[in-house]
Every structure is written in structure tokens, then in C-alpha cells.
Amino acid sequence: MGLREARPMMGSAMSGTLPPTHSPDVASAFALRATADKPLFRATPAAKEDPMKSLLLLTASGPLLILTSHESLHDQKLLEVLRNKGIGKFVAFEVPLSLARTRYGGHFQAVESNLQETDDLRVLDFDGQRIFQLFRFDELGAPNLKEQS
Known part of the structure; x- marks a missing residue:
């Protein structure tokens, strides 16, 4: 043959x-x-949108990947929480929740299980090198620039 x-x-x-x-x-x-x-x-029936969001924040002190129960990055309560933590100026990308769940596996589940409706946010990862290795820019949402006083 x-x-x-x-x-x-x-x-x-x-x-x-x-x-x-x-x-x-x-x-x-x-x-x-x-x-x-x-x-x-x-x-399949339309999936109910998950109330949780996963966001990549590029801050002055480095990248952070967070989980939040806030509906939007434009939510004033979320912006206030970030400002209170010293994060007033940043570039944010929405990370598809299913992608973050897949890439972080058990760690994601542990952080997710501790996130309650009353919690504002949880840090999923603060290691910039690992975050950049796990996600490509073409997998992320459009960049959102925030500068709060």
C-alpha cells in the first residue's frame, strides 16, 4: 500500500x-x-448565566485574576471594593468563567466554593507569570480601562 x-x-x-x-x-x-x-x-436548553464573573486585572503591582459575584465591572460597589484595596487604576479583561474553571481545576473549585453571594470578590491567582502562561489575549474579552481618583 x-x-x-x-x-x-x-x-x-x-x-x-x-x-x-x-x-x-x-x-x-x-x-x-x-x-x-x-x-x-x-x-440543549439555554444555560442560566452564572452570576459569578472572572476578571483579569492588570494593576500597578501586577496581574490579578479575581472571581466576583458582582454583575459587571462597571458595578460601583465592585469599583469601591477595588479602590479600598488600593486598586484604583487598572486594565481589566473578562475571562470566560468556563475557561478559568478548566485551567485552574481543583483550585478554582476551592475558591468558588468559598465565594458567597455576600462576598465581593476572591483572588483566584496573583502570580502574573502563571496567569500569562494560562491565558492568551485572544481568549479574553475586550480591555476595559479604569482610572478612579
């Missing part, structure tokens, strides 16, 4: 067939077929 030229499998996963360059055995092993009782994609 010789080497064959690689060809793109345009639409083959959706149609349930493979290009003719594959043998029938390989094609049957990899074919995806949707049937009435077993659809390829299942409709």
Missing part, C-alpha cells in the same frame, strides 16, 4: 461519508451518521 496525497475532507463528517481514497472498512469505522433517534447535535 503506497502513500496517498492528503485531501481535505470537506463536509464529510457532516454528510456521514469519507472521501473515496479511504477503504470501506476505514470509512465505516469513522463515519458519523445522524438518525432520528441519535442526532449528531443535541439541542
Whole structure:
């Protein structure tokens, strides 16, 4: 059996067939077929938005990754809490909560379990090098510049 030229499998996963360059055995092993009782994609109900937010703050003293129960970065109570902690000027990026949960695993769960509705925020990570290794800028939300007096 010789080497064959690689060809793109345009639409083959959706149609349930493979290009003719594959043998029938390989094609049957990899074919995806949707049937009435077993659809390829299942409709799921809209997920309830998590009340918690994960934010990357670039501050004068370094990056912080925080979890907060506040609805928005524009929430005046959150800004007041940050100002009281000496964080008045920063650049903030929203980090998708599911991404932070995946990247931090058990540590995220431990911090999340301690976050109560009455808590303003919890620091998930304050190690800038680790934060920058775990997240790419293209995974984050748009930057928000905040400068409070």
C-alpha cells in the first residue's frame, strides 16, 4: 500500500461519508451518521448565566485574576471594593468563567466554593507569570480601562 496525497475532507463528517481514497472498512469505522433517534447535535436548553464573573486585572503591582459575584465591572460597589484595596487604576479583561474553571481545576473549585453571594470578590491567582502562561489575549474579552481618583 503506497502513500496517498492528503485531501481535505470537506463536509464529510457532516454528510456521514469519507472521501473515496479511504477503504470501506476505514470509512465505516469513522463515519458519523445522524438518525432520528441519535442526532449528531443535541439541542440543549439555554444555560442560566452564572452570576459569578472572572476578571483579569492588570494593576500597578501586577496581574490579578479575581472571581466576583458582582454583575459587571462597571458595578460601583465592585469599583469601591477595588479602590479600598488600593486598586484604583487598572486594565481589566473578562475571562470566560468556563475557561478559568478548566485551567485552574481543583483550585478554582476551592475558591468558588468559598465565594458567597455576600462576598465581593476572591483572588483566584496573583502570580502574573502563571496567569500569562494560562491565558492568551485572544481568549479574553475586550480591555476595559479604569482610572478612579
